[in-house]
Amino acid sequence: MSKRALIALILLAASPVHAGSVALTFDDLPVFGRTKPVADGAAITRKLLAGLQANHIHAIGFVNESQLEDDPAGRTALLARWLDAGMDLGNHTFSHPSLDTLPVDDYIADAAKGDAVTRVLDAAHGNVPRWFRFPFLETGPTLAIRDRFAAWLRSDGYRVAPVTMENSDDIFAMVYDEDIGRGDKRAARKVRREYIAFSRRIIPWYRSAARMLLDREPAYVFLLHASRLNADSIGALAGILRHEHLRPVSLDTAMTDPAYSLPDTYAGPNGDDWLERWAYTQKKDLPWDVLPVPPGGISLEAARLDSGPAKEP
Numbered sequence: 238m239s240k241r242a243l244i245a246l247i248l249l250a251a252s253p254v255h256a257g258s259v260a261l262t263f264d265d266l267p268v269f270g271r272t273k274p275v276a277d278g279a280a281i282t283r284k285l286l287a288g289l290q291a292n293h294i295h296a297i298g299f300v301n302e303s304q305l306e307d308d309p310a311g312r313t314a315l316l317a318r319w320l321d322a323g324m325d326l327g328n329h330t331f332s333h334p335s336l337d338t339l340p341v342d343d344y345i346a347d348a349a350k351g352d353a354v355t356r357v358l359d360a361a362h363g364n365v366p367r368w369f370r371f372p373f374l375e376t377g378p379t380l381a382i383r384d385r386f387a388a389w390l391r392s393d394g395y396r397v398a399p400v401t402m403e404n405s406d407d408i409f410a411m412v413y414d415e416d417i418g419r420g421d422k423r424a425a426r427k428v429r430r431e432y433i434a435f436s437r438r439i440i441p442w443y444r445s446a447a448r449m450l451l452d453r454e455p456a457y458v459f460l461l462h463a464s465r466l467n468a469d470s471i472g473a474l475a476g477i478l479r480h481e482h483l484r485p486v487s488l489d490t491a492m493t494d495p496a497y498s499l500p501d502t503y504a505g506p507n508g509d510d511w512l513e514r515w516a517y518t519q520k521k522d523l524p525w526d527v528l529p530v531p532p533g534g535i536s537l538e539a540a541r542l543d544s545g546p547a548k549e550p
């Protein structure tokens with residue numbers, strides 16, 4: 238074991254203060270999915286932010302500024318609302334490319350272009366963008382590519398926002414948006430019920446997986462998306478976190494957990510979360526045999542929509 242790994246393990250064992258907390262992170266701002274009209278985007282943003290504030294959640298949203306091109310003023314205003322509501326913004330690249338397929342120098346250029354507007358908005362609030370979230374959680378297919386991009390990130394003052402909890406919200410959100418778009422409220426309500434039920438099952442799985450791997454629970458970093466589904470579900474999600482005795486904290490606070498200093502030697506094509514990366518590095522396994530999976534109908538419908546002509550970030 239390296240000295241760094243040993244120090245991280247010692248700190249880990251001595252860090253009960255982080256147990257029972259979770260940072261909520263929302264990807265693909267200003268709005269995830271097919272909801273292009275700004276009126277809809279404004280309603281979704283207002284409802285999501287109101288739900289976060291009502292539940293005292295200090296969240297961060299990760300921006301794809303390519304989304305601003307349709308209506309720069311209208312959609313930039315949606316980002317400003319996040320900051321006005323006391324939330325943070327981070328960089329999710331400009332156009333949501335895959336580091337598995339795009340050459341790393343082009344990827345760096347896309348990431349560098351990704352915070353032009355966010356930087357201006359942040360400056361007006363006395364902030365600078367500090368957090369980067371990899372699209373598809375793809376950190377590089379080889380160690381050389383991974384290290385080259387990591388060096389750029391550091392030089393630009395960014396830290397990686399990892400993920401240690403998620404609930405496949407993006408696939409539920411795609412089906413939900415489709416049902417709403419067709420005017421089928423009954424089908425949409427069913428998707429939302431299935432989404433909440435699945436979240437109730439998957440969150441405890443991450444907790445038991447973390448305990449199995451680390452012998453304690455870290456401050457989790459929960460990946461969600463800025464979707465209509467989450468705007469309509471944030472109260473229910475907050476209720477699940479309360480039931481689990483998971484206290485919402487900012488990403489900055491969660492990231493002081495020494496778990497996030499653990500070595501991660503994974504390089505490859507899979508956009509794995511960080512529990513999987515640490516398990517890979519430590520040559521351990523996670524309890525895959527009891528992993529809850531989304532309902533088959535949701536997965537199939539999302540796959541069908543994802544392969545359609547209106548593919549979204």
Ligand SMILES: [Zn+2]
Pocket residue numbers: 264265329333372373550
């Ligand atoms: Zn994304």
